[in-house]
Amino acid sequence: MIKRIFSCVFLALVMLFIYTPILVLVVYSFTDSTVIGVWEGFSFQLYSDLFHDKAIMKIVGDTILLAAGAGIISTILGTTAAIGIFHSKKRAATVMNTVNNIPIINAEIVTALSLALLFAFVLTFINKRIISLLIGHVVITTPFVILSVMPKLKQMDPNVYEAALDLGASPTKALFTVVLPEILPGMLSGFMLSVTLSLDDYIVTAFTKPETFNTISTYVYNAVKVPANSALPGLRALSTLIFVLIIIIVILMNVVKKKEVRK
Amino acid sequence: MKLRFARKHLCIPYALFLALFVIAPILIMLYYAFTDSEGGFTLMNFASIFSDITALSAVLSSVSIALLTTAICLIIGYPVAYILARSGLKHGKTLLLLFITPMWINFVMRLNALKEFFALINILDKSAYFNTVIGMVYDFLPFMILPLYTTLIKMDNSLIEASQDLGANKIKTFVNVVIPQSMPGVISGITMVFMPSMTNYVISDILGRSHITILGKLIENYFMQNNWNMGAAISMMLLAVMFVFTWLTGGFNDDAANAKGVGL
Structure with a gap:
């Protein structure tokens, strides 16, 4: 039992290491602040800017x-x-x-x-x-x-x-x-x-x-x-979209595989 | 005479492709590594790797960063793979996917996330060396977990039972049976982590704020200055290291490819 709890805690810690930076970026993509750590209120501004940026x-x-x-x-x-x-x-x-x-x-x-x-x-x-x-x-x-x-x-x-x-x-x-x-x-x-x-x-x-x-x-x-680049806030929105997209693809592939196995 | 179609002829296009875009480039690199800027034969390029202070320090920091990264990946990755594969977890396979999903997210983006996180917890301007190592571990950990998981899940349970029936305790069984049986996975994991951590300069540039020059960065610098000969010499050295490594570990094994998710 103790071994099992220890195993789970260990897995959770590694998972935390892997996902914390990503989650922080996701959270701060919903606020219009120049740096991470400063919350300027909830907004979709970064996403709207992103979709209007023709170059990106x-x-x-x-x-x-x-x-x-x-x-x-x-x-x-x-x-x-x-x-x-x-x-x-x-x-x-x-x-x-x-x-x-x-x-x-x-x-x-x-x-x-x-x-x-x-x-x-x-x-x-x-x-x-x-x-x-x-x-x-x-x-x-x-x-x-x-x-x-x-x-x-x-x-x-x-x-x-x-x-x-x-x-x-x-x-x-x-x-x-x-x-x-x-x-x-x-x-x-x-x-x-x-x-x-x-x-x-x-x-x-x-x-x-x-x-x-x-x-x-x-x-x-x-x-x-480039330090303090003005493109960085926009990157948070772009990254979030890509993170979410990849996670959806992985889940979908997994579901398809499971169905194939059941057949 | 009309050539009759046989299935083996289907590999001709790729054979030509490999000759032109894998073999020929290596031969050209070999030529540039052994010549000077005028085209005369020289061994100076190789000699200066060990006499030039910038080059030598790049070699040293590459090796030390790669050793540390590989060791940490193994220390974290082995228990993760072992727990997922062998502790009878119900959703082992699904959990494994959670551990390796980041591998499919653009790695420069993940590094940016890590950099922003380092800035948030105020360690970005601390040690460039350790930030680089953390970044390497962050990036390469899935490549260690995946081959280890594949070998551990394939391992024959009866071997472990036999060892325990013969009176070995759990620790003894682990050391004498499980570890030796999982060596192919360990070797692939090391292969997939060690070489990239000597050369992936994107990580040291972003997280080490360009204070750390590893071999990959050195090659890039020479490339930018159009110093092809030095760049080629260092690349040749890395190629040789790769061949020796593959030869020592008994040839390429498919688990190395598994590290990138083949057959998942």
């Missing part, structure tokens, strides 16, 4: 577009690659898997610098363009799509594909009608993971983006580095 709305839109683009490209690239690796000879598969793991375990700054070198000296025609930024994001997200899809391929009954061929389906048709539905959950979680990694990224973004282009990460970083 553009940054939010650009960030989402970039994440969606990176997510779609890496899901297609990663899924085809996973199927290919799964059916390659052992040696080729080992090489592919090893290289695929490099962006995962490498320090992000190393990936960022190496890409910056490539664009600055070899692929100069796309240096610091949207396309170099997109490539940077695809480099860091695709490995996770492969790791998400691979287990689904391993779980699949290999005879189903052969059966489809025997019944007269072309290889392409068999892939789309037999293999794809089986690995779809893996592709979806790979896509979600790619989108979150892209939304979250700062370092690779900073090294590959066009000078004037900003994502939420680079915008917040630049705002936070």
